[in-house]
Amino acid sequence: NRKNEAKYKYVPQVEISENEPRNEEWGKNYPAEYQSFLQTAETDFASQQGGSAMRDVLHEDSRLVVLFAGYGFAKDYNQGRGHQYAIEDLRNSLRTGGPKGKGDGPMPATCWTCKSPDVPRLMNENGIAEFYSGKWADKGAEVVNPIGCADCHDSKTMKLTISRPALVEAFEEMGKDINQATHQEMRSLVCAQCHVEYYFDKKLPGKEGVPYLKFPWKNGMSVEAMEKYYDDIEFKDWTHKLSRTPMLKAQHPGYETYLTGVHADRGVSCADCHMPYKSEGGQKFTDHHIQSPLNNVANACQVCHREDADKLKQNVYERQRKASENRLKLEDFIVKAHIEAKKAWDLGATEEQMKDILMDIRHAQWRWDYSAAAHGASFHSPVETARVMGSAFTVIQEGRLKLARLLAELGHNEPVEMPDISTKEKAQEYIGLDVEKMKQDKEAFKQNLVPQWLEEAKAREAGYDTKKVSMNK
Amino acid sequence: NRKNEAKYKYVPQVEISENEPRNEEWGKNYPAEYQSFLQTAETDFASQQGGSAMRDVLHEDSRLVVLFAGYGFAKDYNQGRGHQYAIEDLRNSLRTGGPKGKGDGPMPATCWTCKSPDVPRLMNENGIAEFYSGKWADKGAEVVNPIGCADCHDSKTMKLTISRPALVEAFEEMGKDINQATHQEMRSLVCAQCHVEYYFDKKLPGKEGVPYLKFPWKNGMSVEAMEKYYDDIEFKDWTHKLSRTPMLKAQHPGYETYLTGVHADRGVSCADCHMPYKSEGGQKFTDHHIQSPLNNVANACQVCHREDADKLKQNVYERQRKASENRLKLEDFIVKAHIEAKKAWDLGATEEQMKDILMDIRHAQWRWDYSAAAHGASFHSPVETARVMGSAFTVIQEGRLKLARLLAELGHNEPVEMPDISTKEKAQEYIGLDVEKMKQDKEAFKQNLVPQWLEEAKAREAGYDTKKVSMNK
Amino acid sequence: MNLKKNILPDKKSRWRTVAVFLIAVITGLGLFMAKEAEVVSYMSDNPLACVNCHVMTPVYNSWMHSSHREWANCNDCHVPHNNVFNKYYFKAKDGLFHASVFTLRAEPEVMFMREESQEVVQNNCIRCHVQQVTQTKYDGWIEDHAKNRTERKCWSCHQEVPHGTVHGISTIKNNIAPIPTDTEETVIPDWLEKQIEDK
């Protein structure tokens, strides 16, 4: 029928098999999308607080080193950049350490989940829980293609599709069926596979010990609902090195916070701003150069807003400035709370005396992180972001007052002396990180293991190629 | 040209003299506007937090009684209602007390400034400083017409006009010329004559002792700029009864906060929402029923937003809910600070020990008030409102930590016991107000003085009438 | 009988066979057209109804990416809204016209609205934006609007509303759009569905 004829007006160059992980294969059929997709490798745009340039978050704000003391994020934390770098940045991050081979290293295999279209392939081949099992290094040779087509598209119909089980399962837990999603919702849900808060559940019945990827949405997606979720299951991501608080890390609740903003309310999807239509040679297509919309205001914003590009940028910057003004103050308070708690322990405080205080610190930092970790939230939803920060201010005030009284009781009735944490280096030294050592391990890993991975992968993919040609009659 | 033709389509029934204070006179020429203006007497609409119904702010939130201890607002504080009630509410408010005649009562004449078109008339007849001089009761017989036409319009051209010197002077102080205002800006500036933060300057060179009405805008209109302004001139509105803090009252910085919102940024004026066009019998005119736009979403919002009326209301309510969630927590903290400071004084704290703490309380409450007092701010500018509250959270945390340490030093290392202030009555009793007495005084005033005022005014205005007819050839 | 006579030539005429054949063809073609065009769905306001024709995919996709997606569907603009009868009359007329052109494969590379359609659309712009374009208080805000709006088509200025500034059947790279005949309703691929069940 003619409709289909038209639909495939482009001449397919290759037949793309299910879960094809190699983006360049898809690119043969969809060169415009592929070319724009490759542009996520660009790193030349920096906005006030975002952009594709490499930005060392710990360098820009060394308080975070203290906030994350005892956890990976104190070692190394950069702002996300283009999807092309997902694999490279994961390998380079000091958080993943310097594994020497299979079974080694600090991170589980689950860390690969949001970085590559090899993931759905592996899950299909071996099973979901099997994919999540084992160490990160175990699957280094398997996961090599950066985020790409198979993460979001069905290879037959090119329809948007959900390739990650965590999102499907999270919907089920909320009693919703993701298959009911409209086309417009799908234009955000493909992003919600990754740009969301998550945790690793090691107690899943039948899969005990496997760090199973889960989104804590059962009670809702608000900061309070997720907090309750974690409190109820007594979950913690790590124990804070200074204050000994059972901490939570809010990773990047981008989708959750976006939903509370006015754009979501009006039906504007992630793709509308981050993947607007683009015209090239008189032809329009979806710009797959996913990036800060501020590098592309004309297509990203001016479709709907007739304002000057400069004014629109200023709108964004103003909201970000207002959010970070309070965010920084909040961080100061939470940093102080950790150090004051340490002082209290040092002066002999008991578990009993510290219990409530530690819960306040846990909740305050969780709320701060929820408002901060998704770097877009201060624009995506400025009012909710501010509300959440307000609630963090409340909790940390209570906590620090208790601390002040406890310290006075322990004989220290004056402000606790603060260490010099004015730079990333000083802060890392203060919390006792041996960064040089970590860097050396990382170098060794990159010299020895990574090349092996790449070779193995090359050999494997060479195999696909043949398969491919045969399919392409 | 057709525009002018339309403009002068009405047949003038009377000639309106300069500063004509009687709205019904204007109404003869502009019956549609006048009829709608009369509707501000309606009191049947209550929204989530606003509307025209009488709302006792102290009853809805008794914390305010403590926050304003020692000041008029602890006695009586209602949310603004329709312009028709400006005079009546001022007379009824316990804040203006029960004067027995000229020279009596707690309030200065300046309090009349924003309540009536008799004000420009009097200023014209006697001079500005003369108007501000003396007691409130001195001018009771002169100021009788509620806010009306002469407050905003030029009687000859009907053009929007600024009738209050304070706004003109504030522009001058900022180095701006209000005559440069565009027509669209005038549609907000007429409101900015009254819906703004103000104070009484009793030190004006040459006018010492006169409570001269001023807007503290010299350094800017942000909460910090105005705070600095007041700190620099060491101004205080009153001394707090419990904490002895030199306090500031933010009255209703409606215009200042509106300017920081996205609607102002896009050129939307107060009148666009509060005075939209209205169609009646095929005739279009500006709806002078100034009120909550939520009672009129179709004309007020849907001109620009094609959303469901219900959704638009929910947008407003959601922003208000998020703001008040944090506002209430902030109030709790400031209330506690006042009571803790009182405790410290009781335990023998010195001026020196209290100085910084009191400055923190002053600043925190000022910032809270700035975000709360203009009841529209949480919608007019939700992001700025939240930013300001965040800054208040910061200051009050510092203050209360200092207080906790000071109290520990004074031998009280535990939470200070809080009184029961759960209702307006209990709170007023706690701060030592004799409400019964105030009510009696008020009754006596209404029985004795007000009728005299009305009679005098009637006699005076009877005089105008004749004048009027003669002018109306 | 009379009617039949008027339509069908004399029994003996050799035109008779031809005519019968032609009628059969026309009816068949009509049914085919109706099927091809999903006539039933054409009665609805769902924009998908329009994408039944691939030639409508470019306009669909440009609308999908426009400021109006959330507020105005095709019929909000392209069909009269002054009364219900007019709405369906216009739709039917228009639909048959489109369907015929489509079936004949006579669609031009670059389409233009016919004059009638333009009037309909212009009226619809005004229908929604009446306050913005007629209130004198916006005279200052939107310069010259009052004069221009009466003499020109809205989209002579607002060129990108809602189909963008580039028009034509080939202006969309890949003619991919959700189509009403698409029966696949799940967004989870089979393999994943199975894996989740197995788990």
Ligand SMILES: [Ca+2]
């Ligand atoms: Ca997490």
Ligand SMILES: [Ca+2]
């Ligand atoms: Ca004031």
